[in-house]
Amino acid sequence: MYIVYDNVSVLSTRMHRAVAMSVKVILCLVLACTYVEALQTVNGKIKISVGTTAGCSDTVNFISQQLKEAYDLYKEYLEIEYVPWGRTRFENGQFTCQFGVNDCWANRLHRCALNMLRGNQDAQVRYMQCEYAPPFPSFIQGSYVCAREAGLDLVNLDHCVANVGDELDTRAQAAAAQPMAVINFVPSIVLNDEIDRNRHNEAFRRLPSLICFALLDDPNNDITSCQI
CATH class of the missing domain: 1.20.5 (Single alpha-helices involved in coiled-coils or other helix-helix interfaces)
Structure with a gap:
């Protein structure tokens, strides 16, 4: 035994x-x-390109939580770019969007408003935070509330929104194509113009931490500690 x-x-x-x-x-x-190779600053900055679509709850959560916190903490080190396109298709003069007609209209409005606010990153970020917070003025209400709060000329904005198929649409479609092909998720998150699915996943879950550690590795700023 x-x-x-x-x-x-x-x-x-x-x-x-x-x-x-x-x-x-x-x-x-x-x-x-x-x-994923550690994120690094480029000339002291980190560029964040966010592919959005107005009706997407994941985009709402990312902009209202991860991106907002990161910008509040580190905005002087960030370059933010929004691409309001997502899974939109534009064929024969007509938009087809993931979340229907409201999604198409709101995305077009976002493109116009962001273009009118170009050169003022704080204003662009505040505008998008407004659009992606309850009551979601453009997507749910079909309103220009956030644009008015941003101080935009609503007549010029309305003219832009009505004239689809221009350079704003062409640029957004081109900018969204490769990130969507690789990442296949909305919002698509691209850091420093390097399209990477694993990096996107990290940023989607813990953007402030990711940015902090990249800044911590750069001796040319005053960041001294980070939390995972």
Whole structure:
């Protein structure tokens, strides 16, 4: 009995070791597949390009939580670019959007408003935070409330919104194409113009932390500590 018991014990121990080794190998493979090179600043800045669409709850959450917190903390180090397009298609003079007609109209409004606010990053960020917060003025209400709060000329804005198919649409469609092809998610998040699905996933979950550690690695600022 003792011999059999010892053999079973030895076999059991070997099996546990084999399983443990297998788990380690699997973890190593997972880490290798998901490894993302550390984000770094470029000339002291980090560029964040966000592909949005007005009716998307994931976009709402990212803009109102991750991006807002990151901008509040580190705005002097950030260059923010919005691409209000998402999964939109523009064919034969007509838009087709992921969340219907309201999505199309609001995205067009966002493109026009952001263009009119170009050169004023704070104003652009405040405007988009307004649009992606309850009651979601453009998407739900079809209103210019956020544009009016941004101080935009509503006559010129309305003219822009009505004249679809111009350079704003062409630029947004082109800017959204590659990120959507690689990331295939809205919002698409591209840092420093490097399109990477794993980096996008990190930014979507913990953008403020990601930015902080990149700044911490740059000696030319006053960032001294970060939280994961």
